Amino acid sequence: MARQDDELDDFGRFAEPALLILISLADGAKHGYAMTDDIEQVAGVRFGPGTLYGAITRLEGRGLIQRLESDDRRNPYKLTALGEKALRARLASLQAIARVGQRRLASA
Amino acid sequence: MTWLLKLYPRVWQRRYGAEVADLLAGRGFSLAVAVDLVAGAIDVRLHPSATLAAATAATHEKDTTMSGRIASLVCAPAIGSKVSPADQWKAGGITIGMTIVLALIWMGVHVRIGDNPYVDSMSVMTYMFPIVFSMRYTYLKGRPASVQAILIGGMTLFIVAIMLAAGWITARM
Numbered sequence: 001m002a003r004q005d006d007e008l009d010d011f012g013r014f015a016e017p018a019l020l021i022l023i024s025l026a027d028g029a030k031h032g033y034a035m036t037d038d039i040e041q042v043a044g045v046r047f048g049p050g051t052l053y054g055a056i057t058r059l060e061g062r063g064l065i066q067r068l069e070s071d072d073r074r075n076p077y078k079l080t081a082l083g084e085k086a087l088r089a090r091l092a093s094l095q096a097i098a099r100v101g102q103r104r105l106a107s108a
Numbered sequence: 109m110t111w112l113l114k115l116y117p118r119v120w121q122r123r124y125g126a127e128v129a130d131l132l133a134g135r136g137f138s139l140a141v142a143v144d145l146v147a148g149a150i151d152v153r154l155h156p157s158a159t160l161a162a163a164t165a166a167t168h169e170k171d172t173t174m175s176g177r178i179a180s181l182v183c184a185p186a187i188g189s190k191v192s193p194a195d196q197w198k199a200g201g202i203t204i205g206m207t208i209v210l211a212l213i214w215m216g217v218h219v220r221i222g223d224n225p226y227v228d229s230m231s232v233m234t235y236m237f238p239i240v241f242s243m244r245y246t247y248l249k250g251r252p253a254s255v256q257a258i259l260i261g262g263m264t265l266f267i268v269a270i271m272l273a274a275g276w277i278t279a280r281m
Contacts, residue, residue, distance in 0.1 A: 049141065050147055052131075053127070054151050057159055058158050058162075061164075
């Protein structure tokens, strides 16, 4: 079966941070600091700047997020249409996996 | 801890340095953050195409002029960012298969014609053409078919021209 959620496949160790960044940006543009706080609240992990910007670099390079210009040193990032599509596909895939896991646990 | 940002390449520092420095501002020294920054710097050094792709994407958004588009083409990541394992196999297959076929053809021609400066110079094509043609699945992946055809055809003709010139020069020595 062809997969539709392969945008984050070759992010390596940045796959999880990248997914959480996309989730964080799903409710509006945020700069790095706000993303870090939001991800900590949502997922309970606080990424270091090296990890956060390693993922941001890859997401921006793929066109999944876009930097918005700002007069401030803190440039916010927003989700692009491609990023939204990739996030929807990945979440649907994770949901399907979770359903299978729960079904198997229930029947165990 | 902002001094650790000096470990990153300049192109990365220009794009993200100020933002990361802002994140670090006011923080005391933390071994975990220092290790994270060093690991990040190593990653950026090992994968320069990711930074270049981000910088290129940003350039492309702003610059829609012809020169800007050409710059974005020239500055594109060295290896297509979407090269899959299947593409790598195809590229490898083309490189190896075509090298074998062209080497056999060249050997046949060499046996029939014998020593000839033009035939000798064409031996180079047996490994250069396969590399050029395999680019369709690596460096040129994702480019429009017309761009692939122009670049692969252009490089092929350029190699043939150089080899013919080399044969011509050798014949007159």
